[in-house]
Amino acid sequence: MKAISRLGPAWPALLLLGGLPAAARDGEDEKRPATLVIKLRADARLEIDGKNVPGKEGERTFKTPPLEPGKPRHFVVKATWSPNNWTTITRTRKAAVKAGGSVVVDLRTADPDRPDEFFIRYVDSPPEIVKAMLDLARVGKDDVVYDLGCGDGRIVISAVAKYGAKRGVGVDIDPERIKDSQVAAKAAGVTDKVEFRRGDALKVKDLAKATVVCLYLGEELNEQLRPILQKTLRPGTRIVSHRFPIGDWAPDETRTVSVGETARRVYLWRIKKEDKQGLKKE
Numbered sequence: 338m339k340a341i342s343r344l345g346p347a348w349p350a351l352l353l354l355g356g357l358p359a360a361a362r363d364g365e366d367e368k369r370p371a372t373l374v375i376k377l378r379a380d381a382r383l384e385i386d387g388k389n390v391p392g393k394e395g396e397r398t399f400k401t402p403p404l405e406p407g408k409p410r411h412f413v414v415k416a417t418w419s420p421n422n423w424t425t426i427t428r429t430r431k432a433a434v435k436a437g438g439s440v441v442v443d444l445r446t447a448d449p450d451r452p453d454e455f456f457i458r459y460v461d462s463p464p465e466i467v468k469a470m471l472d473l474a475r476v477g478k479d480d481v482v483y484d485l486g487c488g489d490g491r492i493v494i495s496a497v498a499k500y501g502a503k504r505g506v507g508v509d510i511d512p513e514r515i516k517d518s519q520v521a522a523k524a525a526g527v528t529d530k531v532e533f534r535r536g537d538a539l540k541v542k543d544l545a546k547a548t549v550v551c552l553y554l555g556e557e558l559n560e561q562l563r564p565i566l567q568k569t570l571r572p573g574t575r576i577v578s579h580r581f582p583i584g585d586w587a588p589d590e591t592r593t594v595s596v597g598e599t600a601r602r603v604y605l606w607r608i609k610k611e612d613k614q615g616l617k618k619e
Contacts, residue, residue, distance in 0.1 A: 368403035371434040373412060375399060377444040381418040395445075404436035416444040423458040424555045447561055452539045455558045459488050459514060462553055466579050466601060467495050469594045473605045474549045474575045476500040483508070483547040485538040485562070486554045490518025490531070496549070497530045505531040508541055538562065544569045552578040560584040567612045576606040 375383060375390075375397045383390040385399055404410050410433070417427045430451065434440045447453055462470070470492065476482060480503060482496040487507030496502040505527075507518050518533040538554065539561060547570065552559060563583050566576060580601055582588065588604040 366406050368405060369436040370403050371401045371410070371436060372439040373399040373401065373414065373432055373434060374439065374441045375414060375416075375444065376441065377416045378418055381416040381444070384415040384417070385412055387413070401434065404434075406436045409433040409435050414442050414444065420557055421555065423460060424557060425456040425458075426557060427454040427456075429454070449561075449564060452537075453561065455538070455554075456510065457486055457554055457558065459511065460553075461488055462492065462579055463596050465594055465596050466603065467492055469592055469603045470551055470577045470579060471496055471500050473590060473592050473603055474551070474577045476502050476549055479503060480548045481506070481546055482549045482551065483541070483544060484551040485541065486510075486552065487518060487533065488514050488553075490514075490521050490533055492551050493531050493533075494518075494522055494525050494527055497527045498525050502549075503530070506543075506547070507531070507533040508536045508538060509533070510535065510537060539565065545571065548574055550574065550576045552576065552581070554578075554581065556581050556584075567608065570608045572608050572610050572612075574608045576608070578604045 373385065377383060377395060377397070379393065379395040383392065383397060390397060390399055401410065401412070412432050412434070413429065414432055415427060415429045417425065419425045428444050428447070430442055430444060432440050432442045476496050478501040480496070480500075482493050482502050482505045484490075484492045484505070484507045487493060487509045490507045493505030493507045497505045509515055509518070512535050515533050515535050519528075522528045522531045522533070538558065544550070544565070550566065550570065552562070554562075559578060559581050560583060563586055570576070576583075582604055583606065586606060589607050590605040592603045592605075594601050594603055
C-alpha cells in the first residue's frame with residue numbers, strides 16, 4: 338500500500354480507466370511488421386513493390402518491414418506466369434495492411450474490375466487461315482473488321498483489299514507490329530480504309546463499331562474477352578477465332594482448315610439478343 342501511495346492519488350483512477358501511457362500498452366506506438374499471405378498459381382513469379390519474392394508453392398508469406406502504427410501501408414502485389422510458350426499473364430493487386438496486422442491476397446482468379454495484362458508472342462496466321470476466317474465471318478462491303486492482336490495487319494488488310502470491307506482496325510500491344518502493319522497497308526494501297534493502333538485487347542474503347550471481330554490470342558485471353566464482347570458488341574456481330582475457343586461458349590460454326598500437314602480449327606460466334614439479355618440479368 339505504501340508503494341501505491343507514493344504514486345499519488347491519480348494513479349488508481351488511471352488504472353481503472355485504462356489510462357496507462359501509450360508506450361506501456363503492448364507497444365502500440367512502436368513500429369511493427371505486418372504479414373501478407375499471397376495465394377497464387379504454383380508456377381507464378383511473385384513481386385511485391387517491384388521486388389522478387391522467391392518460393393515454389395501456391396501460397397507464400399511475406400513479412401513487411403516495420404510499419405508506422407495506425408497508418409495503413411499499401412503494397413503492390415504482382416504475379417506473372419506463362420501458361421504456354423506464347424502467352425505471358427500479369428495479375429496485379431493492391432493490398433493495404435497496418436502494423437502488426439495480416440491480410441490475404443488471392444491472385445488465383447481474375448477480377449473483371451482489374452483486368453490482367455497479357456503479352457502474346459507474335460505468331461502469324463497462314464494465308465489459308467486468313468481466308469477461312471474472313472469467309473466464315475462472311476465479310477462484305479458493309480463490314481467494319483476489328484482484329485485484336487493484329488500482328489502485321491494481314492487480316493484487316495485482306496478484309497478491305499480482297500473482301501471489300503468498309504473499314505478495318507487492328508490493335509496490338511507490340512509497337513513493332515503496328516509499324517509492320519502500317520508498312521503493309523501502304524504497300525497494299527489501303528491506308529485510307531485501315532487504322533492500326535497500339536493498345537490492350539481488353540481495353541478497346543470503340544469496339545462497339547465492329548461488325549466482325551477477329552482473334553488469334555489464346556484461351557486465357559479469349560475467356561476474359563468474352564464478357565466484354567457480349568456486353569459491347571451489337572446483335573448480329575460476328576466473332577471469329579483461329580485455333581482457340583472462348584471458354585465454354587459454344588460456337589455457331591466450326592471449320593477445319595488444312596495447313597500443310599496440320600489441321601487447324603476456326604470458330605465463329607454471332608452475338609444474339611439473348612447474350613445481351615443474359616448480361617442485363619446478372
